[in-house]
Amino acid sequence: MISESDILKCFQHLVDSSYHKESILIGSGDDAAVIDTQERKLIHSIDISKLGVHFHRDNRPEDIAIRSISTALSDLAGMGSYPAFITIGLTSNIEEISWYERFSDGIKEVLDEFKIDLVGGDVTKGELNICVSVFGYPFHKPILRSGAKVGDSVFISGKLGEARQGLQDWLNKKQSNYLEKYLQPKPKFKKAKQISAFATSCIDISDGLIKDLGDICKQSCVGAELNFENIPIHNDYNDLNYGDDYELCFTTPSKHNNYFIDLGFYLIGEIKKEKSLIIKDQGNIIEFNKDGWDPFT
Amino acid sequence: MISESDILKCFQHLVDSSYHKESILIGSGDDAAVIDTQERKLIHSIDISKLGVHFHRDNRPEDIAIRSISTALSDLAGMGSYPAFITIGLTSNIEEISWYERFSDGIKEVLDEFKIDLVGGDVTKGELNICVSVFGYPFHKPILRSGAKVGDSVFISGKLGEARQGLQDWLNKKQSNYLEKYLQPKPKFKKAKQISAFATSCIDISDGLIKDLGDICKQSCVGAELNFENIPIHNDYNDLNYGDDYELCFTTPSKHNNYFIDLGFYLIGEIKKEKSLIIKDQGNIIEFNKDGWDPFT
Numbered sequence: 001m002i003s004e005s006d007i008l009k010c011f012q013h014l015v016d017s018s019y020h021k022e023s024i025l026i027g028s029g030d031d032a033a034v035i036d037t038q039e040r041k042l043i044h045s046i047d048i049s050k051l052g053v054h055f056h057r058d059n060r061p062e063d064i065a066i067r068s069i070s071t072a073l074s075d076l077a078g079m080g081s082y083p084a085f086i087t088i089g090l091t092s093n094i095e096e097i098s099w100y101e102r103f104s105d106g107i108k109e110v111l112d113e114f115k116i117d118l119v120g121g122d123v124t125k126g127e128l129n130i131c132v133s134v135f136g137y138p139f140h141k142p143i144l145r146s147g148a149k150v151g152d153s154v155f156i157s158g159k160l161g162e163a164r165q166g167l168q169d170w171l172n173k174k175q176s177n178y179l180e181k182y183l184q185p186k187p188k189f190k191k192a193k194q195i196s197a198f199a200t201s202c203i204d205i206s207d208g209l210i211k212d213l214g215d216i217c218k219q220s221c222v223g224a225e226l227n228f229e230n231i232p233i234h235n236d237y238n239d240l241n242y243g244d245d246y247e248l249c250f251t252t253p254s255k256h257n258n259y260f261i262d263l264g265f266y267l268i269g270e271i272k273k274e275k276s277l278i279i280k281d282q283g284n285i286i287e288f289n290k291d292g293w294d295p296f297t
Numbered sequence: 298m299i300s301e302s303d304i305l306k307c308f309q310h311l312v313d314s315s316y317h318k319e320s321i322l323i324g325s326g327d328d329a330a331v332i333d334t335q336e337r338k339l340i341h342s343i344d345i346s347k348l349g350v351h352f353h354r355d356n357r358p359e360d361i362a363i364r365s366i367s368t369a370l371s372d373l374a375g376m377g378s379y380p381a382f383i384t385i386g387l388t389s390n391i392e393e394i395s396w397y398e399r400f401s402d403g404i405k406e407v408l409d410e411f412k413i414d415l416v417g418g419d420v421t422k423g424e425l426n427i428c429v430s431v432f433g434y435p436f437h438k439p440i441l442r443s444g445a446k447v448g449d450s451v452f453i454s455g456k457l458g459e460a461r462q463g464l465q466d467w468l469n470k471k472q473s474n475y476l477e478k479y480l481q482p483k484p485k486f487k488k489a490k491q492i493s494a495f496a497t498s499c500i501d502i503s504d505g506l507i508k509d510l511g512d513i514c515k516q517s518c519v520g521a522e523l524n525f526e527n528i529p530i531h532n533d534y535n536d537l538n539y540g541d542d543y544e545l546c547f548t549t550p551s552k553h554n555n556y557f558i559d560l561g562f563y564l565i566g567e568i569k570k571e572k573s574l575i576i577k578d579q580g581n582i583i584e585f586n587k588d589g590w591d592p593f594t
Contacts, residue, residue: 025338026441029516031375031500032342032431034439037334041322045329046384046430048421078328087343089386089428122428124345131386131419131428133343134329142331144323203328219326 002095007123010100014107019115020084033087033119040137043081047072051128061099063183064130065106071206072132073114074187074246078204080143080196081136082189086111087120089131114189139196143250148201148220152251154269155260157191159232160209160247161239185246194263195250202250208241213249214277220251226269228281237286240279299392304420307397311404316412317381330384330416337434340378344369348425358396360480361427362403368503369429370411371484371543375501377440377493378433379486383408384417386428411486436493440547445498445517449548451566452557454488456529457506457544458536482543491560492547499547505538510546511574517548523566525578534583537576 015028026034035042049055049068059067073083088107094100111118166182169175188204195202201220203212209231217224233239251271252260261267272278279286312325323331332339346352346365356364370380385404391397408415463479466472485501492499498517500509506528514521530536548568549557558564569575576583 026439030442031372032340032378034376035334035339035341037332037339039336042332042334042339043329044332044384044430044432045417046386046419046428048386048388048419048428050388050421050423053421053423075328079331081329087341087430089343089345091345091347091426091428120341120343122343122345124347124350126347126350126426127424129388129423129426129428131343131345131388131426133341133384133430135341142323142329145327 002097004123006097007100010097010104011107011121014104014111014118017111018117020117024085024117024119027117027119028121037137041142043076043079043136043138043142044133045072045075046131046133047075049130049132059183061102062106062109065103066110066184068130069107069110069132070185070187071246072134074185074204074206076134076136077187077189077192077248078202079138080140080192080199080202081138082193083114083116083134083136085117085119085135087133088118089122091124091126091129093125093127139193143196143199143202144219145201145203145216146219148216148222148251148271149253150222150271150273151254152200152271153254153257153267154213154224154226154271155250155252155265156205156209156231156268157188157248157265158245159234160205160245161234161242163244164239164242165234167244182244185244187246188248191248195248195252195260198252198256198259199250200252202248205245205247205249206243208243209249210240210277212243216249216251217275217277220271221275223272223275223277224269225272225278225280228279228286230266231268232266299394301420303394304397307394307401308404308418311401311408311415314408315414317414321382321414321416324414324416325418334434338439340373340376340433340435340439341430342369342372343428343430344372346427346429356480358399359403359406362400363407363481365427366404366407366429367482367484368543369431371482371501371503373431373433374484374486374489374545375499376435377437377489377496377499378435379490380411380413380431380433382414382416382432384430385415386419388421388423388426390422390424436490440493440496440499442498442500442513443516445513445519445548445568446550447519447568447570448551449497449568450551450554450564451510451521451523451568452547452549452562452564453502453506453528454485454545454562455542456531457502457542458531458539460541461536461539462531464541479541482541484543485545488545492545492549492557495549495553495556496547497549499545502542502544502546503540505540506546507537507574509540513546513548514572514574518572520569520572520574521566522569522575522577525576525583527563528565529563
């Protein structure tokens with residue numbers, strides 16, 4: 001039977017990197033890590049990825065690692081922040097050492113892509129479960145969900161529904177360009193940096209535009225009106241209820257509209273005083289949510 | 298079927314406390330928490346507690362919460378640090394809402410006992426698994442595993458084996474004073490504070506004295522010689538290989554011996570140049586580890 005120490009050996013090389021030497025005084029290997037934030041505000045979130053919920057048994061171990069960490073990191077992008085380091089709590093009952101080696105290759109890929117450090121972790125036996133703690137710092141200042149103002153423009157950072165298409169193609173064992181969008185989602189740090197100085201509120205779309213913009217509205221005590229024809233989608237209305245693209249939804253004073261449009265962001269609507277979420281298609285209000293979900297309840 | 302939002306409602310009241318208002322700028326409810334460490338070094342560790350490994354199906358939900366968080370917090374004590382805030386990743390497929398209410402009562406008990414804040418979390422469906430991220434600050438400075446010096450005295454902070462007895466009694470459904478030692482272990486923050494200015498190395502005994510002191514020796518490139526008759530144990534030699542008491546093992550220059558003895562700590566041995574871990578009983582070297590475990594391999 002594979003031991004905890006066998007598994008830990010597969011991860012040992014990951015803790016040697018140190019992109020943030022100046023702030024990670026002690027990394028992995030002691031009781032805990034020691035961090036000097038150097039007077040920056042630290043942004044932290046925790047996120048679980050679970051077999052059968054967030055990935056499937058026959059996903060590649062590399063993809064499971066990449067997807068688990070990337071979706072956790074996306075919360076930092078949603079705060080207008082960049083990533084600096086992570087810790088991973090891995091529960092697994094897989095017996096093949098090669099699985100852990102490949103899983104660790106996936107971790108390494110994300111660490112190197114975003115120049116982040118792995119500063120600790122824990123390993124235990126059980127049904128596959130990956131709990132990732134992520135840490136970062138604001139590009140400019142933390143962008144909260146609660147800052148949207150009446151009259152602000154509502155933007156999203158990219159097309160919705162491609163990852164949903166990727167999942168569909170993956171389930172149908174169909175080769176397509178969308179597979180990677182689902183298997184290896186990218187947290188939108190470059191875009192987060194571009195909006196960091198001018199956004200009044202921001203969220204990463206992980207539960208679907210409707211629910212996530214609903215959360216901005218709720219926390220900002222405002223409503224929103226969207227124009228369906230301006231929302232870049234891959235398929236249909238249902239793309240508004242899927243979050244796997246991890247694009248950003250943010251609000252900004254309308255004087256910045258041209259700046260953001262020129263950068264390739266999509267202006268999809270406006271923040272309103274009335275606390276409701278309305279979507280219009282060619283002037284007519286459309287029923288966007290057949291389950292009758294209301295962000296204000 | 299119980300929903301994620303039903304579960305989250307059970308935890309909502311927990312995020313209202315704010316023992317650390319000055320440093321937790323944004324707590325739970327946004328994409329991530331925002332922390333101002335106020336120029337202190339931040340100590341962080343992640344720890345998984347898993348059904349069947351760290352607790353049993355019929356443990357009380359309160360005890361599962363208390364035990365999961367307390368064992369995670371113990372790593373901070375092992376760094377000579379005090380706790381400030383935590384985040385929890387809870388995976389559960391339990392369908393009774395009362396279980397979550399009682400689990401949350403357990404969380405609340407720990408938060409209030411140690412004056413710490415819950416600043417975020419995640420909930421997902423699956424086999425019961427509790428991943429706790431803990432955060433704190435050093436009482437004095439972080440005490441590492443790597444600072445033990447030849448000639449230093451080796452101390453432990455309390456008796457070993459009582460929690461092991463508690464587990465035994467619990468398994469045998471026997472009422473005893475030891476049950477609580479197993480079910481609700483206490484991280485040793487008061488003791489960590491007492492040693493913080495004078496310890497050269499420290500670890501919380503979570504894997505057993507032999508393995509954990511072995512880790513100090515390994516990381517400090519030294520060895521140790523212990524006197525068995527000076528080690529306070531509940532049962533027998535095997536108490537040296539169990540960690541459930543979460544006592545601290547630390548080293549300190551021998552000039553502080555009387556100070557620590559007066560405080561009730563146990564002087565159990567000395568750090569040696571030769572890289573081996575020797576235990577003597579009335580002058581004779583004893584075989585403490587029948588599996589031939591060697592901290593230096």
